[in-house]
Every structure is written in structure tokens, then in C-alpha cells.
Amino acid sequence: MRLAILAQLAAVSFAIPADLNSPSDEQIVAQTIRSINSLYTNSSMLDKCQQCKATLDIGKAISLTRPDLVPEVFIDWCTTHKLDSAANCKTYYSRNTVVASRTGTDFTNLLQLMDPFSLDGDYLCYYKMKKQCSLPELPEIDLSSWWPAKEDIAKVAPAPGNETFNVLHVSDFHIQLDYALGSEANCTTNGMCCTTHTWNANQKPDSVDNSDLKFFDSYYDEDGNFQLGDDVTSDVFNSSVWVPAQEFGAYKCDSPELLINSSLKSIAAYQEENNLDFEFVIFTGDMIDHDELEHTNYNMTIESQELIIRDMKKYFNDTPVYSVLGNHDTFPYGQLASEASGHTNLYDWNEDLLADLWVGNGWIPFEDYQEIKKHYAGFSVETKRGLKVIAINSNTYYQKNYYSYWNMTEDFDQFDGIDQFGTLKFLVDELLESEAQGQRVWVIAHVPPNTQTLPTQAEAYKQIYSRFSPSTIAGLFFGHTHQDQFTMLYANDNKTIEDAIMNTWIIQSVTPWVGFNPGWRYYEVDTETFSIMNSMNFYTKLNETFGNDGAEPVWEFEYSAREAYDPQSTWPADAPLNATFWATVAESIKKSNETAQLYSDFAYRLSPFAPDCSDGECKENYCYVSSFGVNEYEKCAGEGSIDS
Incomplete structure (x- = not known):
């Protein structure tokens, strides 16, 4: 199948224009993106799984020469073809930094190592690329040579x-280090609730009244004894919050x-x-x-x-x-x-x-x-x-x-x-x-x-x-x-x-x-x-x-x-x-x-x-x-x- 895909890839061509002796980074990224997009424009040539593997193959080529450009290419691929939300595409493919858990560097490293047209690509396109390939049949695995027969x-x-x-x-x-008393415990944002960066986007019904709740800055002392802390209700109460986060946690947090x-x-x-x-x-x-x-x-x-x-x-x-x-x-x-x-x-x-x-x-x-x-x-x-x-x-x-x-x-x-x-x-x-x-x-x-x-x-x-x-x-x-x-x-x-x-x-x-x-x-x-x-x-x-x-x-x-x-x-x-x-x-x-x-x-x-x-x-x-x-x-x- 690999040869067939490569032959079809030749028709859409992944190449930097010949008249560009020293293409800029922007030109390399643009041409790579065009090459990937052409796989999907000519969708009659390749099925969804072949498109995924061919995309990885193009990614592998650029990862071996310009790994620093892989994140930009694949963020565009992910968002353009709606494989995930824009925020998630950025998370998955941006370069790793110490300030946010992003995995683009790891993805680039994998591209350099993997064979997109092997079982590597089958499983990656299934589990990490929104099931663009079907789950492959489990290969024959026999580990009996690793040990003597069982008596x-x-x-x-x-x-x-x-x-x-x-x-x-x-x-x-x-x-949850950033757990915030009084914050929204019934959030509509993506992910976990009970932080200052989560909220419920809907208008709170008038029937929901939390004005009688109290909040305490409690703690366990050095001897492990519970200490009821100061009443901090006036500091954390927010009338727009549907379900306020209380001291010991909540079910969406x-x-x-x-x-x-x-x-x-x-x-x-x-x-x-x-x-x-x-x-x-x-x-x-x-x-x-x-x-x-x-x-x-x-x-x-x-x-x-x-x-x-x-x-x-x-x-x-x-x-x-x-x-x-x-x-x-x-x-x-x-x-x-x-x-x-x-x-x-x-x-x-x-x-x-x-x-x-x-x-x-x-x-x-x-x-x-x-x-x-x-x-x-x-x-x-x-x-x-x-x-x-x-x-x-x-x-x-x-x-x-x-x-x-x-x-x-x-x-x-x-x-x-x-x-x-x-x-x-x-x-x-x-x-x-x-x-x-x-x-x-x-x-x-x-x-x-x-x-x-x-x-x-x-x-x-x-x-x-x-x-x-x-x-x-x-x-x-x-x-x-x-x-x-x-x-x-x-x-x-x-x-x-x-x-x-x-x-x-x-x-x-x-x-x-x-x-x-x-x-x-x-x-x-x-x-x-x-x-x-x-x-x-x-x-x-x-x-x-x-x-x-x-x-x-x-x-x-x-x-x-x-x-x-x-x-x-x-x-x-x-x-x-x-x-x-x-x-x-x-x-x-x-x-x-x-x-x-x-x-x-x-x-x-x-x-x-x-x-x-x-x-x-x-x-x-x-x-x-x-x-x-x-x-x-x-x-x-x-x-x-x-x-x-």
C-alpha cells in the first residue's frame, strides 16, 4: 500500500519551488501546508487513512530538516481540517515549554523516529488523530520464547x-493547587471547575440562591488536626456563581x-x-x-x-x-x-x-x-x-x-x-x-x-x-x-x-x-x-x-x-x-x-x-x-x- 500512496503523493508533490534557492521559513511552511492540503483537495485519490499517513510522511520529511517548523505546520493542519478545537490543536502541536503542557516537541521527535506507513501510523492515526484510520487487527504476538514452559x-x-x-x-x-473557594463548581468551560479561570456561561436562575452559604479558610495544622479557619465569605462570595466551590471539594473538581x-x-x-x-x-x-x-x-x-x-x-x-x-x-x-x-x-x-x-x-x-x-x-x-x-x-x-x-x-x-x-x-x-x-x-x-x-x-x-x-x-x-x-x-x-x-x-x-x-x-x-x-x-x-x-x-x-x-x-x-x-x-x-x-x-x-x-x-x-x-x-x- 505504501508504494501506491507514494505514487499518488508524487501527483500532488511535496517540494519547495526550484526558483527559491534559499526559501524563507514562511515559504517552507506555506509550501508544506499546501502539499498537505492538496492531499485533502484531491480526496478521490486517497481515503481518510491514507491522507493521515501521507500527512505524517510529509511531516516526517520536514521534521528531519527543519523540526522547528513542524508545530506551525501541524497546528494549521489540525485547525484547517477541524480535527479538534483551535485551543486543543495549539496544545497538541505547539513546542513544549515550561509554562504550559504542550506536546509539539514530542510529536516532532516521534515523526523523526516513526514509519508512517507501518503499524506506527495505523495506531497513531487511530488513537491520536481522531480515528482517521480504522483500528488495525492485532498482529500475531507470541512471547512464549521469553520463558520456559509452565509446569x-x-x-x-x-x-x-x-x-x-x-x-x-x-x-x-x-x-488542585489553584482550587478557589467560592469559584464556579458547575462550570461550562472545557475541563475542570473550581478555579478562577472557569465559569458557567449561562445566566444563573433567580431560584438559585447561595446567599446563606459561609466559607472558611480552614486547614490541618502540623499535628494533623483540623482547624476551622476564618470566615472569608465576604471575600469569596459571588452572586453570579451557580454552585460555589466549598472547602472540601466538588464533584466537577x-x-x-x-x-x-x-x-x-x-x-x-x-x-x-x-x-x-x-x-x-x-x-x-x-x-x-x-x-x-x-x-x-x-x-x-x-x-x-x-x-x-x-x-x-x-x-x-x-x-x-x-x-x-x-x-x-x-x-x-x-x-x-x-x-x-x-x-x-x-x-x-x-x-x-x-x-x-x-x-x-x-x-x-x-x-x-x-x-x-x-x-x-x-x-x-x-x-x-x-x-x-x-x-x-x-x-x-x-x-x-x-x-x-x-x-x-x-x-x-x-x-x-x-x-x-x-x-x-x-x-x-x-x-x-x-x-x-x-x-x-x-x-x-x-x-x-x-x-x-x-x-x-x-x-x-x-x-x-x-x-x-x-x-x-x-x-x-x-x-x-x-x-x-x-x-x-x-x-x-x-x-x-x-x-x-x-x-x-x-x-x-x-x-x-x-x-x-x-x-x-x-x-x-x-x-x-x-x-x-x-x-x-x-x-x-x-x-x-x-x-x-x-x-x-x-x-x-x-x-x-x-x-x-x-x-x-x-x-x-x-x-x-x-x-x-x-x-x-x-x-x-x-x-x-x-x-x-x-x-x-x-x-x-x-x-x-x-x-x-x-x-x-x-x-x-x-x-x-x-x-x-x-x-x-x-x-x-x-x-x-x-x-x-
Whole structure:
């Protein structure tokens, strides 16, 4: 197909006029834009996908000679052909700066590396160019040469003992540094609300009266105690605001630091009140807010990470926290370059920062400092009981990371093809080492394989997890979706209870964005096998903090997974909540509207925005829980993968 497209391209010609020996920048840009536009003017020659790939090919040509001109060309292309709003086109293709999260430099770097007429172009034109190409068929991927055959004994998990210990899981804080009391919490602007640059463009109805609300400049002191601050109502009240942002947050906004400290304090208080000890914490990422990218800058990215880690250290004291980076926890948003690409220097600062903070707080041993930097903020660590925790930076397979679209067509049975970041090899090597020692493993990452993951990597992870579950892998833990969810891994994609191999644990967020009550959970973990025996979930009803004169939120026990999903106690009390247990729940979600509603209520933590399954709002629940990889999920549910 490439030759056919190139032949057609010759007819429209990408060339600088011969009479211009030294064309100006303006002339080069103008001619390049004309060449691209001619692809669309002569639309009978090329279909939409071919136009996209040919555009990328022209972009590649100019990126190799004048990379500084690529942003101007592609901003024009994006706006002229209405691929997105003018603001988004500017964000996606303008050169990177420290004052706004723009990705034009990363896009230019990708153009220099990629082959537009290969699988690189197919996936880029589908996921990043508004589906101008159809989703390509998943190529044949067979990673079986990466490991020895799985012995029969490795196909079953070890039997648990009769004692447990506790592990805390938190995720998706999304601190909103510019959260503004009294600002619009029901904005109509694009993105997140509760800032001075968001508003509701509609006229507020006379029936909406907020004059009786009070606002307080409250805070948590150095000892973690809540202090009701001064009444600042006269300073922040605005009669034109529909829904004023109050102290502890709102459902269309991210977390003010006050809410984050409230959640952490509730965890510390629960431990003290119940004489409970968390041996370690897993934090599955996302510290930066969801504000529009033009309002996201380098300094606030660093400040957000430093504040979240400082606050966790304050409330968790000497308890180790094993963390991963989320898709928001970099700058520009979602980007990460591999060492093989030649551009990793753009992102070294992030691994350096996290290595300093994690090691400096005593969470990760000093000897692992270089490993954190080597594996893009990934690492493996052994807990005091002998469990290995492997942490992965999921931006290495994230659909919005431009660098993930390079070199997608190499041999899939070799590490250097499908694994430009080396993350898969790192994971497999660690799992092989643990398997040889009879050691159990937890894997933690931010983005689940069925959500915003590139299909080739999703398939690779699926094969890896299938090979090492359930004998070596005892748990897979993710965040990102903001919902309390799980997904199933089945043998040979047979969605039956008998074929269940492994399940994931996808944790609820602390941030209420969008429509969720804040929550957290802990696990009761078997001391012998590190299998999860139960999960205990907690939340606060954010709407009950509205109009209550600044009072501190009340955090409540929400549910026990064992009791909620097995109310008749048919599951053996001494059996872990393993893949078979969750496959049974998945079947019930498929067949029972009552279970589907229960699952949806928990996903939203009983917020006012929880869907009503009787109205058909829960159709995708079964697709989600039964699809381990993005390939199966997109086939089952079509569009609708959560963007967090």
C-alpha cells in the first residue's frame, strides 16, 4: 500500500519551488501546508487513512530538516481540517515549554523516529488523530520464547494459611493547587471547575440562591488536626456563581489539599481507633490535577508531587509507601521517552525527583536508587515478609504518549521490538527470578491493561500475567479510572468461571472528579501466600459537606468485598478472594441487575451520580470486568474507555 500512496503523493508533490534557492521559513511552511492540503483537495485519490499517513510522511520529511517548523505546520493542519478545537490543536502541536503542557516537541521527535506507513501510523492515526484510520487487527504476538514452559504445579496458587496482615491502597489524589473557594463548581468551560479561570456561561436562575452559604479558610495544622479557619465569605462570595466551590471539594473538581489531608487523617484515625497496623502502603499514582493543559506547568507539576508525598509521609510516618507514576505525573502530560529514542533526557528530571523523594523518605532502600532511574521510576522491592512488589510506569504503554507509537512493527518475539522501554523484559526477569525461588509477587501500575493501553502492549502484558498467574503473581493493582472496579483474566479468552486465571484490583480515587465520592481501601492479606482475603472500603459523602458551615467530612465504612458480593457466605471462609471468586461476581453482574447496581454503586461510592441500572446505564459493566486487555474491551463495548 505504501508504494501506491507514494505514487499518488508524487501527483500532488511535496517540494519547495526550484526558483527559491534559499526559501524563507514562511515559504517552507506555506509550501508544506499546501502539499498537505492538496492531499485533502484531491480526496478521490486517497481515503481518510491514507491522507493521515501521507500527512505524517510529509511531516516526517520536514521534521528531519527543519523540526522547528513542524508545530506551525501541524497546528494549521489540525485547525484547517477541524480535527479538534483551535485551543486543543495549539496544545497538541505547539513546542513544549515550561509554562504550559504542550506536546509539539514530542510529536516532532516521534515523526523523526516513526514509519508512517507501518503499524506506527495505523495506531497513531487511530488513537491520536481522531480515528482517521480504522483500528488495525492485532498482529500475531507470541512471547512464549521469553520463558520456559509452565509446569502443572505453577498453574495453581498455593493454599493460604490462617493469619492475615493489612496493606493500605490509595490512588488518584489529583491535588488542585489553584482550587478557589467560592469559584464556579458547575462550570461550562472545557475541563475542570473550581478555579478562577472557569465559569458557567449561562445566566444563573433567580431560584438559585447561595446567599446563606459561609466559607472558611480552614486547614490541618502540623499535628494533623483540623482547624476551622476564618470566615472569608465576604471575600469569596459571588452572586453570579451557580454552585460555589466549598472547602472540601466538588464533584466537577479535583481535590483541594484540605480534602487530601482529610482522607489521610481518616486513615490514621482508623488505624488508631481500631488498633490496626498497615505494614506498607501501595499508591497507584496521579498526583497532578485535570486542569486544562494550558494551565498546567512544569513548576506546579513538581510542587504537586512534592506536596502529595510530603502529606503521605506526614500521616503514614515510617510506613513504607510503594508508588508508581500516573499519566498526569509527568510534564508534558502523559509523555515519556525511552532511552532507545534518544530523547529520554527530556524526562530524566522526573525519575531523579521521585528517586530522591522515595529513597529520602525511607520508602525504598538506597541500593534501589539507580534502579528507579533505570526503569523510568519503576522498581522491585522485597517487603519484610518476603513479598516482592514490582512497580511499573504505565506511561510506557499509554495511548496518549507519543513515544509509544514508535517501532511497533519489529519482531514481536524479541524484546527490542515490542519493548522499546525495556519494561516488559524487566517484569519478566523479575518474575522468572521469583518463580525460581518460589516467591510470591504483587505488580502495581497506574493504567489497567484494558483502559487507554496500546493493544500490542496490552496483549504482551496479558501473556505475561497468564504465564505467571496464579502461582507466582498474587495480585495486580491499578488506579486511573477513579472507579472501584476489577477485571478478569481468562485462559484462552474463555469467559467462564472455570477458565479464570487472575483478577485485577482497580481502586477508587480520592479525587471526586467526575461525580465520585472520595474513597480508599485496605486489604487483609494472607501471611503465607500474600493472597487477598478481603478488601475493606471507606468513603465520605462529599455532598454532605456542602453548606455545613465548613465542618470536617465524616469518613465511613462502605463495604467488605467478601460480605457484599457473597452475602450468603457460600464462598469458603478460608479461601482468598481469587480469580474464581471474582469470575463468579462477573457472571452475576452479567445476569443480575441487582448485582450490576451494587457494582455501580460501589464504583461511584454511592454518590448522587451513580448510574441507575434499571434505566440501562450499566450495559458496559460486564464488558469491562470481563475484558483484561483493551483489545477485548473495545470489541465488546466499542468506544467509552474511561479517560482519566
